[in-house]
Amino acid sequence: MRRRFSLAGQTLRALIVANLLALGVISAGFILSGLSDRKDRRDEILEHMASDLGDALGFDGAGRLVLDHDADDWHERLEKDRSLQFLAFDPASGSWLAGSSAVLRAAIGDTWLRDWRQSRLALSLPDGTPLHGAIMTVSVDGRPLRVAIARADSTWDDTLSWAGEELTEEIAPSAVPALLLSLVVAYIAIRRAMRPVKAATARLGALDPTQAGDRLDEDRVPREIAPLVAAVNAAFDRVAASFAKERRFLADAAHELKTPIAVLRARIDSLADRATAERLGADIDRLGRIVDRLLTSARLEQAALRAAPLDLAALARDVVAECAPLALAGGREIALEAPPHPVAVEGDAAALAEALRNLINNALRFTPAGSAVEVTVAEAAGATVTVADRGPGLPDGLSDSVFTPFVSSEASGSGHAGLGLAIVAAVARRHQGRIEAANRAGGGAEFRLHLPRRLSAGGAGDRG
Template identity: 55%
Template sequence: MRRSLAGAITRALVAANLIALAGITLGFAISGFADRQNRFEDGIDDVAAVIEDSIRRDDDGHLSFDAESDAWRDIMADHEDLLFLVLDPASGEEIGNDGGILHRAVGDRWLREWRRSIFSLRLPDGTGLNGVVMTIALDDLPLRLAVVHGDSSWHDMRSWVGNEFAREIAPTAIPALLISLVVALFAVRRLMRPVAEVTARLSRLDPTRGDGRLDVGLVPDEIAPLVAAVNDSFDRVAATFEHERRFIADAAHELKTPIAVLRARIDGLADRAVADRLIGDVERLGKIVERLLTSARMEQGKAPLVPVDLCAVARSVVAEYAPLALAKSCEIEWQAGAETLPVLGDAEALAEALRNFVGNALRFSPAGALIEVAGSLDDAGRAVIVEVRDRGPGLPPGRASQIFTPFVSSAPSGSGHAGLGLAIVAAVARRHGGTAEAEDRPGGGAIFRLRLPAALSPATAP
């Protein structure tokens, strides 16, 4: 299964940020747990302040509560187990909701002294309570207040952590997290851009040639060894192909002399009927050798690529084959879809490729057929296309995808054709950064297509 490196890096950054955020929150939780006693006392003080503000004296001087205030209602809603007791030391009057529990727990002494004291008690049902006894004032007269509520350290800590997260962490950490993700995505895309450029260049490289390799300096250090290994592999492939091309060229060159000697000896035979048959075989052998030499020259591609008008090259090839078509009672026609077809190329190599297309079409077309040679630019104007359309038998069944392979002929077996013509076209197309294509033509016949990159500036005729 394919995995995205950019996606993996982004997910790792997201995970790292989330872990950092969780660590900050955990730190606050630990700090909150360590400081729970202080928070408990602060909470008790807040409750005591509300109770103090709610105490009143009526006209008779008795204590009472203003239980209708919003602060009172909020305190009672937040602390359902809240118990409190207010004692007037001067009169001995008590008010509260403790039912006598707090007086029994803290004793008369602590209720009548001025000091502040923290205490714990446990109800008969086993409920643990924490509280404080303190002095408050009403009309400048001291009162003693005892307040308790349940041991809610964990609840208080969770509430505190939640409040701190909402007030302190989230407003800064979450925007920082989002900003870091945006920056990370931008950085990952920027880092991956050289990889994409190298990949695009790799798709255009021909490993059989040694004139183009990937630039190791464009990619990050972590990917550079992979790019270097690809270059080394291409070098080995190019060296192997160069050795094979040189061998084929040398072998074909060496065969020319024995073929010439063999032809001379055949010409000297007295039996002319046998001599004529042998001469036909020798001529076919000579053509194969010439095609091998041409194929080797095309693969080596020593000539520089210069501005060429493929339209002019195609017209020249059509004019060259017009007498041959006429001799076979066929017609050949040039159809120009543009005034010029500019490419950077080797004019002679391009002419040889088109000769193979046109010669192949003429060989398989029946008498009276029309061979169309058409040139045009693609819709985007980035590619030059030359098509040769015939009305022959079409592509060979089962071998259509192999006809540009050397020694795979589109002609019937025993016809004398070695299958090198279309291989030469494919070699020319590769050298020019293009492709050679073939397909069956609707209504019968075949279409052979040469597609090359268009030149950026207008080409001149060869």
């Protein structure tokens, strides 16, 4: 499967690239600035080198001009720049520093060496390499000395070195923290900007597209995704309209079948052959139950939800008492476990009673004689009603589809159309809850109806 991309990640990466480009532009600006001032930069470097040479000079016991014992920096400079030519001259004694460049001495001449002015020079080595240099006066132990420095033109390297020093010493200490801070602020801003999207996603997961009016709020999302939210709402409206049309058709068809079934029942009852009449009467009863379930399903889906505070434990006691005679007649029992105090929820008492009644009747149909159907009311993450039996359990892969209309775990021709659990699912959905089915350890099935304590505004269909 193709990996999904992240809008937040892409935005953050774009900001990182933009900041790095800005840093690159600043670096390029420094380099260009250094190139435009390359002559001044070259002269400045030559002056620094001549000053470094003056700092490395000293006199030995015989008064001769020598490199001081701590001239390591100057030796390191000579190692780095093989084109470097230098000389040092003491006008008072006429002595030269050992190692002074003969080429440089010949190019300058004695006149310039005895002139105290600071000068610039240009010359070429015997191999034709052009050199640029400087002559200046330095003071060593109170004695004025003339020093000269010449080196090959390395404007590009010098500029890069200068730009690097400027960036690391002047720009980086402030630019890097600012860059990191901007990324942190951008990350926080992106996270905050994505909150409405995450909220809309969570809300979308709780919506029922078959119910009209249960939609995403287009005013609470960013302008950039508002068209997408509007398109989703429009798609939900089309789905809801299609379901509403289907429900109206089923309700109308069921209603129209009531009279023909009643007429057919009367004619069957008048048959002289009682055995045939009883068989046909059983079929008519089954058909009548299907029609009643269709009408009940349509009524629950279309009628306004009359939500009001109620005691779920008391409602469960009433429904269990209502179903107890049917259980006893079949040799079964119904056990109820509920808190002694009220379990307050908000909902439609009639609809919830119908859902619980269907769950109990479904369990009684499957649980064997001599066993009990267990009904439990609990307070966990809202309120929960569990109906468990000791029947054969659910076939593999049917735990989800068993709530689909006309899907039954029983074989075809059993007399049950698979509408009872679909009605339970519709009631749970309209109460912003959910229904779950699973097999029990030790055999049997368990149906768990989860309900919120309070219904959120606009989330439960139409409320009366």
